[in-house]
Amino acid sequence: MDLSILGSGDFMHDWYVRTIRLRFQVFTGTPYAHVSPMEWRIDPESLRGIARSRGYLEIAPMFQGCLSFQYAPQYVPPVPVFDGPDRPDKDRERWLLNRLSGSDQVWISLKHANLSARRVAEVAEAEGLRVAADFGDPTDRVLLLSRNPAPPRLPLPTPNGLRFRYAWLNYIAPVTVLALLGASAVIVGSPSDYEAPIVNLLFLATFVSAVPAAFITGLFPRTTRVGWLAREFDGSLHVEFAMRSYRLPADLVVQIAAYHGYVFYGQSATQAGGPSLKFYKRV
Template sequence: MQDWYTRAVRLRSEVFTGTPYAHVSPMQWQIDPASLRGIAHDRGYVEIPSMFQGCLSFQFAPRQFSQPPAFDGPDRPDKDRERWLLNHLSGSDRVWISLKHANLSARRVAEVAGSEGLRVAADFSDRNDRILLLSRDPSAPWLPLPAPVGVRFRYAWLNYIAPVTVFLLLAIAAMIVGAPDQFENPVSSLLFLAAFIGAIPAAFTTSLFPRTARVGWLAREFDGSQHVEFALRSYQISPELVTQIAGYHGYVLYAQTATQAGGPILKFSKRV
């Protein structure tokens, strides 16, 4: 049984996608009509007389709403950022770019990418960022993706590897320093304390990396595995963008859980 949050996210990413009409059964989705109307309104849909029994019907009419403009970066020449983008694209066949991080408009990113032989293959956005996939082959991926062969490194693992490494190194150093005088050396005590304290920020290692890098790592999660799950804090990308990127790779959100230490966890399954 999916929770309300999961069903609402799926409605936004799978039903209210900009198609001319959308028909939703409150009973099937287990979401009350008032909430359904609110979600539809947020996605630019107006309610129309029901076309099917037991369903609410909506028509896409974004011009009837005062929608906030889509996120875009500054559309002005910026040699430093364009040089950064060129360096980032150099020699690559497929690159994910966050406009928020690039600090360039989608138009300028497309122009710079075009000079390197890359084109915009996908475009995802929310109110705070816009993600572009630049590729030499802009065609959509063949779905479903084939299952991966062997074990593939997941960058989310850094948030587990780093704190363990920090703790072990500082704890070992504390034992080496404190062993000669039976751990009465104050430096040894400080190292033990640092081992516990240092492990906490190390659990957020991936957040230290640029947003563009994190978006690319996030996209790698959808590698053809039957099920994919990760904590939102691993990549710090909004659920709306995550579900759009997941959908591009043929995945649907089926559950959302949370832990006290790790926060919200999104779970996806491959659409067959």
């Protein structure tokens, strides 16, 4: 592709996609990684920096036109991931027990839980759940706790029929607000003009309330949003959603997607909806 035909915004989005894919789809902890700077269109120094952040040490090139790396976290410590406080906390552990009670599978955000991964694993094990997956970045760490910690069989089967997506709440909520408050304003103002100030207030409340309603999913706790996000990867061939829907770092989203057999391939953005991430199912 001729980069000269791309706008600066498109180029930055493309670069952003490629760097995330490198971090979480190439430098995954495998013993060796070989990357062509020309093929990935990333300058060698940036590429080396990404490798170091993932615990890889550069070695002599093993293939022409490639940079070669060996996974050596003992020599090149990767950027540490987030972890919560590693101390007993009865209130937070009680909250965790309530989340786990009667569940076969639960996603937990350590940033929201305010507990360390070790403490979460200990509490979960007492309830018969074990850590099935562990994803992290410097801002948060997400654990999947399950009674059956085996990874999912990939590729996931394609779902039958339409499934509810929690991202839809950001569209359903403002429409509901507009409908309810708009109808109330019409009903109150229908007998006469005497209630005109009330009608005006209702119409004003309608438009003022519709804006925050478009971000309603962000009002839910982080752990809840992580679970909703994981449900997006339900076996559909293509998955796309706005980042505002779940308000989680793209690095974490890409890792959760990969666990379900999805590859991050693009990003788009609109003035109204903001950036969206795109994934396809690996078959």
